[in-house]
Amino acid sequence: xxxxxxxxxxxxxxxxxxxxxxxxxxxxxxxxxxxxxxxxxxxxxxxxxxxxxxxxxxxxxxxxxxxxxxxxxxxxxxxxxxxxxxxxxxxxxxxxxxxxxxxxxxxxxxxxxxxxxxxxxxxxxxxxxxxxxxxxxxxxxxxxxxxxxxxxxxxxxxxxxxxxxxxxxxxxxxxxxxxxxxxxxxxxxxxxxxxxxxxxxxxxxxxxxxxxxxxxxxxxxxxxxxxxxxxxxxxxxxxxxxxxxxxxxxxxxxxxxxxxxxxxxxxxxxxxxxxxxxxxxxxxxxxxxxxxxxxxxxxxxxxxxxxxxxxxxxxxxxxxxxxxxxxxxxxxxxxxxxxxxxxxxxxxxxxxxxxxxxxxxxxxxxxxxxxxxxxxxxxxxxxxxxxxxxxxxxxxxxxxxxxxxxxxxxxxxxxxxxxxxxxxxxxxxxxxxxxxxxxxxxxxxxxxxxxxxxxxxxxxxxxxxxxxxxxxxxxxxxxxxxxxxxxxxxxxxxxxxxxxxxxxxxxxxxxxxxxxxxxxxxxxxxxxxxxxxxxxxxxxxxxxxxxxxxxxxxxxxxxxxxxxxxxxxxxxxxxxxxxxxxxxxxxxxxxxxxxxxxxxxxxxxxxxxxxxxxxxxxxxxxxxxxxxxxxxxxxxxxxxxxxxxxxxxxxxxxxxxxxxxxxxxxxxxxxxxx
Numbered sequence: 001x002x003x004x005x006x007x008x009x010x011x012x013x014x015x016x017x018x019x020x021x022x023x024x025x026x027x028x029x030x031x032x033x034x035x036x037x038x039x040x041x042x043x044x045x046x047x048x049x050x051x052x053x054x055x056x057x058x059x060x061x062x063x064x065x066x067x068x069x070x071x072x073x074x075x076x077x078x079x080x081x082x083x084x085x086x087x088x089x090x091x092x093x094x095x096x097x098x099x100x101x102x103x104x105x106x107x108x109x110x111x112x113x114x115x116x117x118x119x120x121x122x123x124x125x126x127x128x129x130x131x132x133x134x135x136x137x138x139x140x141x142x143x144x145x146x147x148x149x150x151x152x153x154x155x156x157x158x159x160x161x162x163x164x165x166x167x168x169x170x171x172x173x174x175x176x177x178x179x180x181x182x183x184x185x186x187x188x189x190x191x192x193x194x195x196x197x198x199x200x201x202x203x204x205x206x207x208x209x210x211x212x213x214x215x216x217x218x219x220x221x222x223x224x225x226x227x228x229x230x231x232x233x234x235x236x237x238x239x240x241x242x243x244x245x246x247x248x249x250x251x252x253x254x255x256x257x258x259x260x261x262x263x264x265x266x267x268x269x270x271x272x273x274x275x276x277x278x279x280x281x282x283x284x285x286x287x288x289x290x291x292x293x294x295x296x297x298x299x300x301x302x303x304x305x306x307x308x309x310x311x312x313x314x315x316x317x318x319x320x321x322x323x324x325x326x327x328x329x330x331x332x333x334x335x336x337x338x339x340x341x342x343x344x345x346x347x348x349x350x351x352x353x354x355x356x357x358x359x360x361x362x363x364x365x366x367x368x369x370x371x372x373x374x375x376x377x378x379x380x381x382x383x384x385x386x387x388x389x390x391x392x393x394x395x396x397x398x399x400x401x402x403x404x405x406x407x408x409x410x411x412x413x414x415x416x417x418x419x420x421x422x423x424x425x426x427x428x429x430x431x432x433x434x435x436x437x438x439x440x441x442x443x444x445x446x447x448x449x450x451x452x453x454x455x456x457x458x459x460x461x462x463x464x465x466x467x468x469x470x471x472x473x474x475x476x477x478x479x480x481x482x483x484x485x486x487x488x489x490x491x492x493x494x495x496x497x498x499x500x501x502x503x504x505x506x507x508x509x510x511x512x513x514x515x516x517x518x519x520x521x522x523x524x525x526x527x528x529x530x531x532x533x534x535x536x537x538x539x540x541x542x543x544x545x546x547x548x549x550x551x552x553x554x555x556x557x558x559x560x561x562x563x564x565x566x567x568x569x570x571x572x573x574x575x576x577x578x579x580x581x582x583x584x585x586x587x588x589x590x591x592x593x594x595x596x597x598x599x600x601x602x603x604x605x606x607x608x609x610x611x612x613x614x615x616x617x618x619x620x621x622x623x624x625x626x627x628x629x630x631x632x633x634x635x636x637x638x639x640x641x642x643x644x645x646x647x648x649x650x651x652x653x654x655x656x657x658x659x660x661x662x663x664x665x666x667x668x669x670x671x672x673x674x
Contacts, residue, residue, distance in 0.1 A: 009033060015087040018046050034097060039434045040423055041405050045097040054091040064511045067093045070160040073135060077128035079158040100151045103144035111212035115244055118209040119277050124155035125202060129266040132160055133195040140193050142201030143182045180221045181214045185257045188229040196259040199269060203254025211239040246276045397453060399443035400436050408436040408455060416449035424456045433460035463520035469504050474531050477504045481527055489526040493533040495586040501534030533588055540575050544596055547575045555588030564596040572599035600658035607653045613641040613667045624659030632668045644669050
């Protein structure tokens with residue numbers, strides 16, 4: 001796809017499939033467009049990442065991975081994800097298109113909702129969250145912008161999985177303020193998100209629906225986040241006195257600062273909300289004077305109304321003629337007596353009395369009866385033939401297998417058929433994905449022109465189960481995958497403390513999503529493998545040169561760090577330790593930090609000459625030396641340390657020696673004069 005001259009993709013085709021018709025919205029992460037899926041001929045919403053975010057390879061990988069996980073969610077209260085991919089610099093995700101507005105737009109227009117409307121939204125959101133949480137997916141960004149209100153009354157949650165990808169990138173301005181307003185305390189303090197984090201965001205959103213404002217506000221995101229972490233969310237009735245006390249309790253329960261005090265999962269909260277709603281309605285029903293009056297529902301323009309006829313009954317009479325009467329209407333036929341076998345009377349006319357009284361001849365009566373009978377029979381037959389439907393125009397359905405949907409549709413329309421807007425899908429081992437695999441009724445059947453024909457589109461070959469290859473040797477795993485119809489892609493290696501060299505540690509698809517045994521995948525799916533590179537050799541105690549050689553032999557690089565460390569046990573120049581954290585993944589080519597011994601730590605012998613021997617001993621022993629005192633013999637004098645002074649030190653003062661070195665103090669006893 002050629003790059004558009006501006007940030008708008010309107011009028012362009014993405015990935016040779018999606019024709020962008022109009023821009024719907026723009027957010028901090030992406031721009032959303034309405035588009036037409038050429039392949040399946042249906043409207044879709046396509047979210048295109050901003051190019052500066054898509055340029056971040058790590059972010060793009062997380063975005064695709066989360067989008068693919070979200071595509072596995074199928075629930076009436078979750079916006080369906082159909083497809084994802086990249087086209088040049090554009091990373092996109094294709095979703096269900098829902099004409100309507102977001103809950104944010106509704107709140108901008110009406111400020112607050114009634115407690116009944118609020119619970120309708122809350123129940124729909126909880127149903128969607130329950131399905132996601134059951135599948136192990138946490139939304140992480142529950143807010144009004146991500147709740148869609150469709151024109152047909154459906155309520156759906158959007159952007160499952162996108163919030164997690166977004167959290168790995170810096171947001172600024174209103175985008176960050178919009179998200180932090182619903183951020184749970186544990187996310188503010190850096191703790192991991194779980195299902196209770198979504199429930200906190202729902203509680204904040206519920207407060208806003210009931211009061212028309214967020215509980216915590218500020219000019220800076222950090223100020224709002226601080227309030228979430230350190231303050232309790234107020235109850236809605238403090239701002240809106242019409243809020244039932246039961247809803248205060250729900251908001252307080254959902255927004256407890258400690259996740260352990262919140263509902264443990266969406267299903268538990270949903271059951272409580274349903275029970276509370278019933279209780280409120282029963283209570284209000286028993287207190288009619290306290291119940292707010294609801295406006296009468298608007299008239300339904302599609303409902304049929306029964307109208308009272310105007311005028312007299314005679315005005316409503318319409319003469320209906322039977323077939324014979326229709327044939328003879330307007331003909332000047334004779335009047336008959338009630339008895340069909342009696343002599344017919346002559347129609348009154350302006351004739352003489354003699355003419356009236358002239359008897360009819362028998363033959364005239366017979367001829368008249370025959371004529372009437374023939375006329376009635378012929379007229380009835382002609383009327384019956386006129387009312388019979390014309391012979392239908394038939395045509396044989398063309399074989400459109402292998403054609404694109406648009407081409408097949410055009411061909412069937414040319415034959416005079418109508419084509420159903422609902423497209424069925426089925427797996428096919430021969431017809432490529434997205435092409436027509438058949439029709440309903442099937443090709444070759446003769447049906448009436450104008451009849452509806454449905455298209456069946458191929459999903460490609462039937463999916464196959466992923467074999468169990470974890471722990472297998474690489475060669476055996478490769479052979480098994482290829483035998484099943486998979487394609488072995490990239491083979492990455494990392495060192496393992498458990499698995500021997502060349503054993504498979506993990507299998508994943510092209511998006512980096514791990515695939516386990518039994519996972520159904522399409523034939524030809526590329527499977528990337530993570531294989532053990534064996535154990536990291538232990539080089540402690542070896543000389544630096546020996547350690548480097550041992551690590552180099554397995555594809556690692558040994559690098560000494562810092563100035564080394566003193567050791568009383570490891571010789572100078574040898575490796576004291578290898579710095580490999582237990583949770584660190586080590587791959588061939590990585591660096592291994594080595595701490596090299598500097599030998600025993602050296603200590604300078606202080607000057608203790610002329611000091612009292614006892615004091616000098618204490619000073620040297622505190623420095624880690626072994627002290628020996630050798631007093632000079634003096635006749636008639638007892639050589640006690642308390643009365644002796646140091647006259648010499650071996651090794652000499654100022655010399656650097658290892659701790660534990662023996663230091664000899666020579667001394668003499670001080671003798672006071674007479």
